[in-house]
Amino acid sequence: MAESNFIDYVKILCRSGKGGRGSMHLKHVKYNPNGGPDGGDGGKGGSIFLRGNHNYWTLLHLKYQRHIFAEHGGNGGRDKCHGTDGRDIFIDVPCGTVVYDAETGKYICDVTYDGQEVLLLKGGRGGLGNFQFRTATNQAPRYAQPGEPMQERTVIMELKLLADVGLVGFPNAGKSTLVSSLSSARPKIANYPFTTLEPSLGIVPYRDNKSFVVADIPGIIEGAAEGKGLGLRFLRHIERNSLLLFMVPGDTEDILKEYNILLSELERFNRELLEKHRVLAVTKCDLLDDELCELLRETTPKDVKVVFISAVTGKGLDELKDVLWEELNTESNKLQTLMTEDSIVHRDKDMTRFAAEMSAEDDYDLQADLTEDSDDIEDLEDYEVFEV
Secondary structure, rough: OOOOOOOOOEEEEEOOOOHHHHHHOOOOEEEOOOOOOOOOOEEEEEOEEEEEOOOOOOOOOOOHEEEEEEEOOOOOOOOOOOOOOOOOEEEEEOOOOOEEEEOOOEEEEEEEEOOEEEEEOOOOOOOOOHHHHOOOOOOOOOOOOOOEEEEEEEEEEEOOOOOOOOEOOOOOOOOOHHHHHHOOOOOOOOOOOOOOOOOOEEHHHHHHHHHEEEEOOOOOOOOOOHOOOOHHHHHHHOOOEEEEEEEHHHHHOOOHHHHHHHHHHHHHOOOHHOOEEEEEEEHHHHHOHHHHHHHHHHHOOOOOOEEOOOOOEEEEEHHHHHHHHHOOOOOOHOHHHOOOOOOOOOOOOOOOOOOOOOHHHHOOOHHHOOOOOHHOOOOHHHHOOOOO
């Protein structure tokens, strides 16, 4: 199978720059042998920032960039020369990227809009030169400050798609077909399970030049919360959706049973998903007549709105768009209030639960790779373990 370009999970080692040391220098020139202290301050080490960029839609550009190191600050010099400041590094990430600490699983930050800048690691301050310590009683100090050490942290970046409606259903429930019918997106469609191997977004046009975004994720099977199938890997993409559209085929034996299985898998993954508004779409109704549809409506859950559709013939699609637009614009379910920073609640990552999700290439020792670079060997003793 060809490797996909959709990368929504990366693990990288970040290290800020250390501050330059201050200079301890006494001025000795002709006709002025006791010129006094003139040691300059050290430069500031480079910091690492995260920056939202709407031109990126995956984390592919970070997949092979396993180490991101900022520049060190320059040392101070004679004649009160200030050391050069280390260059800051800005890591561009797509909107919707959540960052966790790889060691503890603690939530660090969330980048949600274009141009947002978040400080990930702060560079060390430069040390003061002996010129800064001169006093009336100590006119020739012979000491200077060293620069602050660097900070280091291994982080996990996860991309969570920003969409209005998230599609939830078993494999071959017709999710990709519905996306291709409602929008201009063209996901892969075939008559076998797990045709969709990566999430896809589609912009659905509505009346009066309005639109909303639909997110299609791979099918969920029973036990997805324990890692079966592909559901565990991609369930994070519906955590930001304002509305969940459950899709159950009309030719299934028990619609209510499949709906409850999907609901239980979401509850086991994240209980907060149950608080979102839900709509049930019974698909493949072109195989059913009107009388059978009315009989099936009695077996559907009573607490959600139910729409019978057929993405192939277009039956019920206009009604479905009306229901989705109405649910999206209710007072309790507006997307604008959900996308503010204070309304999104982030949970710390359970590292034991996600151990199976990490690939084998993430298991190698990142710290051991540093010893292969001769330029970094002398800096190993300057590391500072970052504490959350």
